Amino acid sequence: MNTISLAQPxxxxxxxxxxxxxxxxxxxxxxxxxxxxxxxxxxAFCNTTDAITxxxxxxxxxxxxxxxxxxxxxxxxxxxxxxxATANAVVCCGGRPVFADVEADTGTICPQEIKKAITSRxxxxxxxxxxxxPADMDPITHIAREHNLFVLEDAAEAIGAQYxxxxxxxxxxxxxxxxxxxxIITCGEGGAVVTSNTELAATxxxxxxxxxxxxxxxxxxxxxxxxxxxxxxxxVALAQLEEIEWHQKRRKELFLLYDKLLNRVQDHxxxxxxxxxxxxxxxxxxxxxRSGSAAERNRLADLLSADGIETRPVFYPVCAxxxxxxxxxxxxxxxxxxxxxxxxxxxxxxxxxxxxYIVSRLTLHLTCAMPxxxxxxRVGSRDGIAT
Ligand SMILES: *Cc1c(COP(=O)(O)O)cnc(C)c1O
Numbered sequence: 001m002n003t004i005s006l007a008q009p010x011x012x013x014x015x016x017x018x019x020x021x022x023x024x025x026x027x028x029x030x031x032x033x034x035x036x037x038x039x040x041x042x043x044a045f046c047n048t049t050d051a052i053t054x055x056x057x058x059x060x061x062x063x064x065x066x067x068x069x070x071x072x073x074x075x076x077x078x079x080x081x082x083x084x085a086t087a088n089a090v091v092c093c094g095g096r097p098v099f100a101d102v103e104a105d106t107g108t109i110c111p112q113e114i115k116k117a118i119t120s121r122x123x124x125x126x127x128x129x130x131x132x133x134p135a136d137m138d139p140i141t142h143i144a145r146e147h148n149l150f151v152l153e154d155a156a157e158a159i160g161a162q163y164x165x166x167x168x169x170x171x172x173x174x175x176x177x178x179x180x181x182x183x184i185i186t187c188g189e190g191g192a193v194v195t196s197n198t199e200l201a202a203t204x205x206x207x208x209x210x211x212x213x214x215x216x217x218x219x220x221x222x223x224x225x226x227x228x229x230x231x232x233x234x235x236v237a238l239a240q241l242e243e244i245e246w247h248q249k250r251r252k253e254l255f256l257l258y259d260k261l262l263n264r265v266q267d268h269x270x271x272x273x274x275x276x277x278x279x280x281x282x283x284x285x286x287x288x289x290r291s292g293s294a295a296e297r298n299r300l301a302d303l304l305s306a307d308g309i310e311t312r313p314v315f316y317p318v319c320a321x322x323x324x325x326x327x328x329x330x331x332x333x334x335x336x337x338x339x340x341x342x343x344x345x346x347x348x349x350x351x352x353x354x355x356x357y358i359v360s361r362l363t364l365h366l367t368c369a370m371p372x373x374x375x376x377x378r379v380g381s382r383d384g385i386a387t
Contacts, residue, residue, distance in 0.1 A: 001308040004358065007182035007284070010348040011236075013243040018235035032231030038238040039192075042177075045160075045241065046169040048194040050201035053229035053237070054208055057156040057178025060191035061089035061126070063227060064174045067203040068124065068150050070095045075121040077149075079109035079135075080317045081334035082128045086154050087318045090126075098122070099319045101331035105273045107131060107286075107314075107341075110333070111139035118143075124150035129158035129168050131343075132184075132281035133274060137163050137171045152176070156191075159184050160248050161281035168281075169194040174204075179233075182347075184247060184283060185240035187233040250348040251282035254355060258285045258344065261359040268366040284343040286314060287362075294339035300365055301342060307361045314341030 022028050035053055043051035054060050070076060072094035078086050080099040087097040100113035107130045114125055125144055127135035137151070144151045155161070155168040156178035162168070169175030174197065177183075179190035195201050205214070211224025229237075240247075255272070262271055269287040274280045289297055294313075301311045317334040318324055344358060 003308045003310055004345050004350070004354050005347070006310040006312050006343065006345050008347045008349060009181055009186045009188075009240075010247070011239070012246070012348075013239040015236050015239040018239050019232060022232045022235050027231045030228035030230055032234070034231050034234035034238050035229060038234045038241065041238065041241055042192055043194055045244070046167050046175065046194045048170050048175075049196045049198060051192050051194045052201060052204045052208060053190065053192045053234060054227040055191060055229060056189050057154075057176060057180060057183075057191040058085040058089060059208075059225070059227040060176035060178070060193045061085060061152075061154060062092045063204050063207050063225070064152055064176055064193045064195075065089055065093045065095070065124075066207055067200055068152065068173065070123055073121060074123040075119060076123055077109075077114050077117045077125045078318070079126075079128050079130070079334070080319050080329070080331040081107055081315060081337050082130060082154070082318060083156070083315055084318055084321060085156075086126055086128055087324060091323075095123070096121075097318070097324070099317075099324075099329060099331065101333050102130070102337065103136070104333050104336070106133045106136075106275060107333075107337050108133055108135035109140070111136055111143055113331075114140060114143055118147055118149075122147065122149055124152060126152045126154050127172065128154040128156075129161055129281075131272070131286050132158045132161055132283035133272070134158065134161050134163040134168055134171075134278045134280065136275065141171070156180075156183065157283045158281045160244060162279040164277050170196065173197060174200060179237050179240075182284075184251070184281060185237065185244055187229075187236035187240065190229050190233050190237055192229075247348045248282070251346065254346060254350055255282045255285055257352060257355050258359065261356065262287065262362075265363050265366050282346065284312070285346045286341055286343045288314075288337065288342075289340040292340065297340055297342055300362075303365045304358075304361060309358050309361060310345060312343040314338050314343065 039051040070093040074095040076090045078097045090097040100117045151172035153172040153175035155175045174195035179187045207224045208227045211220045211222040213219040
């Protein structure tokens with residue numbers, strides 16, 4: 001039986017042509033026209049003045065925080081529910097992530113919880129647009145202004161989403177993206193920071209390229225990193241960006257179909273909800289069991305796996321992971337998402353028939369009480385591209 005994968009890239013544009021051009025021109029490192037064009041087009045897409053490409057989404061967060069001056073002794077407020085990279089990037093700068101709970105409906109950081117987490121050491125907030133849904137930027141920006149904090153957007157999962165008609169990435173001082181293989185557009189591994197703050201953009205470029213002075217060869221005024229994106233990968237990223245409207249449209253159709261077909265089991269699962277002022281991006285279609293424990297959710301995932309359907313649990317709360325667990329903090333909404341959430345296959349090559357099959361199996365398992373004896377040991381294999 002063929003497994004329906006959770007996520008997979010779709011190359012339907014000029015990816016091959018552009019990669020071939022890199023090989024034939026020998027421009028495979030980080031100088032080359034695709035890096036420049038991709039940066040130009042990405043900043044235009046996000047309605048910002050600058051885009052700085054880099055090696056991955058984690059590097060993008062690290063570059064942005066470092067360039068914003070985060071260092072030892074500084075605290076940065078991050079949602080308790082996010083991919084681990086959001087918190088790790090703060091630690092990479094020598095700072096300390098301080099966790100705040102998320103909203104029940106959207107899973108994005110809760111403005112009131114940010115307020116509670118502010119101390120005299122707080123420097124900023126990272127607003128994560130989780131599973132494609134924009135965080136509530138207006139109240140977050142308002143609180144940040146009152147306390148003189150920066151707001152950085154982690155938009156890794158949400159390229160193309162809008163908050164009150166404005167694209168994510170343009171709402172804070174800067175925004176970061178990931179182009180990992182399971183993201184909405186991808187080049188395998190890649191990332192970018194977008195911003196309309198020219199000074200910040202220059203600092204980010206400096207740190208990205210080993211701290212070399214742009215006007216003086218081999219002169220390094222600061223200790224930087226090698227976080228450059230190669231022209232080969234920018235070639236793929238550009239071809240993907242050229243097709244982003246097609247990917248968005250296709251994902252939107254699949255989300256609508258999931259919504260329609262799952263309507264009947266709303267007694268059992270919560271479907272993705274969106275705030276009225278937002279146009280979310282369609283990353284991974286994520287349902288949440290109405291009740292029950294992580295064990296029940298995992299059994300459901302096992303049953304679907306036996307049906308040839310790859311799913312993925314929602315992230316653990318970051319504060320539950322060993323490096324961050326010292327304070328034994330518990331955030332109820334993040335916990336609920338983490339233990340009851342399940343991501344269903346979502347990618348531009350998924351067919352209507354596959355969605356119907358997935359929903360029919362899910363409906364069956366939800367409505368026939370899941371038999372105890374079927375607690376198959378979860379196949380640990382996580383190859384493929386699902387982080
Ligand atoms: C994917 C992701 C990242 C990290 O991106 P990489 O390219 O894998 O380093 C950061 N934050 C969030 C929310 C993500 O989903």
